[in-house]
Amino acid sequence: MSGTASRRVRGGPAFMTADEAVARIQPGDTLAIGGSGGGLLEPDLLLEALGRRFRETAGPAGLQLVHTTGIGDRAGGGMDHLAQPGLARRIIAGNWGMAPRMSELADQGAFEAYNFPQGVLSQLFREIAAGRPGVVTHVGIGTFCDPRVEGGKLNHVTTEDIVQVVELGGQEWLFYPSFGLDVCFIRGTTADENGNISLEQEGARLEMLAIAQATRNRGGLVIAQVKQVARGGSLDPRLVVVPGICVDVVVVNPQQRQVVTHAYNPAFSGELKAALSSLEVFPLDQRKVVARRALAEIRDGDVVNLGVGIADGVAAVAAEEGWSDHFTLTIEQGLVGGVPARGVIFGVATNPDAILDQPSQFDFYDGGGIDIAFLGFAQIDRAGNVNVSKFGSRVIGTGGFVNISQNASTVVFCGTFTAGGLVATPGHGALVLSHEGRNRKFVAAVDQITFSAAEARRRGQRILYVTERAVFELGPRGLVLIEVAPGVDRETDVLKLLDWPVEVAADVRTMDQAIFDERALGASWRPGRTG
Known part of the structure; x- marks a missing residue:
């Protein structure tokens, strides 16, 4: 104090x-x-x-x-x-x-x-409540949160190293200390x-x-x-x-809204179960292509995490295809089950099965409870590192990205190949690129390491990078091109737009044509990992 x-x-x-x-x-x-x-x-x-x-x-x-x-x-x-x-x-x-x-x-x-x-x-906050010295964790090692990288500092006036590297039981950890309130x-x-x-x-x-x-x-x-x-005393203690x-x-505050878009939606709080047919249909565009291809990586019974942004479209596609009951979706705010909301109110879900305290959700995540996670990206570099937290003058922050990307068994990074004016039109089983985006998202070196490829290799994680025109995986030395969309030229539309020579798999596949069609994917196109 x-x-x-x-x-x-x-x-x-x-x-x-x-x-x-x-x-x-x-x-x-x-x-x-x-x-x-x-x-x-x-x-x-x-x-x-x-x-x-x-x-x-x-x-x-x-x-x-x-x-x-x-x-x-x-x-x-x-x-x-x-x-x-x-x-x-x-x-x-x-x-x-x-x-x-x-x-x-x-x-x-x-x-x-x-x-x-x-x-x-x-x-x-739990450690502070209990009077303990802080959080000792592996989360953040090798990322910008590591004091040997940036220590989580965001500008030139921030100089104190709050996070410390400690060794316990012969292993390195990061120590985030408690503070007064x-x-x-x-x-x-x-x-x-x-x-x-x-x-x-x-x-x-x-x-x-x-x-x-x-x-x-x-x-x-x-x-x-x-x-x-x-x-007083009239509330149900449960x-x-x-x-x-x-x-x-x-x-x-009698005018308090549940979220900015809804005064109150009982399907968010668990008061009732809404019909999934009431959810907004996801139109076929470049974002839906990414979500459809990402969805193919889920296996029956998987525990799944969805990140905010383009990755949240995976839930919408699964609901449209009637596949939501093949796996369990979770989001870091503590929601288990249901269909996470998209956009600015990401953090609630329609028809959740459980609403947990957020610290408990992260206990589960940090211990390896996620089978597969779908996360966005702003930058990817030649080593396979990913940045979502700070680029140029934009300070976005990591949110739960570091916890999730560092601990899920499989991580699928989802995003468009370029940004800022990209026009990529799917239809009739192929992708037509009409206008390239102004901003390169695949760069020689990311501005900030939010996901460490070296740590992922050390932990044995499976890492994919899915875009509307190509799919890469993380190999021993960096990115490996493994799939290209139908209608896209591998050399002109992919390799020549990279700032470095990328490894190309010996058996580069064509992405499934059904992903690029207006029709529903159908029961024959089942979830189940393609690799």
Whole structure:
């Protein structure tokens, strides 16, 4: 804590306005913020109030902000309410891409900026709550989070090495240390008069309990935003996620939305099962081609992770083809089963089978629970390294990418071959390239190593790189071209657009023509690994 005395409210929670609640935050405080992108469990009223207070009073200044994943809507919400020079002195975040203005300030060096894996940060709150020294993990070794690479530092004003390399049991690990907490913002659906918080209308649980426990046990102030208040003791104890003993202040927002696109969708919270026929149809385009080819790598019974972006189309294609019951989809926010939502509200799922705490989901991931993961990419280099976190002046962040890509048995990186104006039209069993993208995604060296090919080889992972026109695999020395789309010239449309000579397999295959046809793939085109 910044101060010496506990700020906890005695005698039960205090109910107050958002402005009254944020007035309790002091200059220099460390503030932990729960929530995820697209408004999922986002304490939006509190973020707006804190941003407004700083604009009007220039205080509280010099805060240290910590959040596990991206919080915002890419349109000024979430963390962008706090994107004001002077408000923060340091930000530690799992993802930055949902708040573009805050991302710009990080790149400009307006404050110290760190990016650590989403799973590590979610688990770290549990370690803080328990009074343990921090998280010791293999996650991040060989990536930009490793202090021998960049140590998760994002700009020139960020100089302190927080992450440390340690040796235990004859093996190298990364140590992410615990820190103090002065205040936290969490969110739920209902608070009773005793401060017990339930999440019955939320699409995830994230680490609301861990953040509240960590802040409470460090003597900090726990501020909870909810949609409604119930009589004390009236909540079903099976639905209470954060007990009242961990809550100091409750702020009510009757207009609270489940996510930015929905006031409330009961199929996200598990209240009902929606008909999958109600889901939006995925039109045949270059993105769907990638999703279809990626889907072919799934085997019956696989536990699958989907990343945000082009990779999330795999779920849509599986639902269209009636294949969703062949495997179990999961996403890092704690969802197991169902069909993950696409776009800005990635983080919820239609018809989930289970909604877990996010730290527990990452325990499962880090221990090797994922059979196959589908993730996006911004850059791929000759060694097979992948960058999704920082390129040029864009600070996006890793999210759960490092945890997932480092621990899944098979990883399929999904993306278009180039970006920025690419026109690649599938139809009638072939692909027509009309206009090449301005931006090369296959480069000699990535700007930042979010996925380490050397670590993948050491761990024995199977790695594929799927695009609309070609498929590569990770070989002993780097990328190996193994498939080319029908209608595409291998030399002109693939090899000549690479910045280095790539290895070509002796038996380069033609991608299945069915992927490029308007018709459904059909029952004869079953999931099952092609390699």
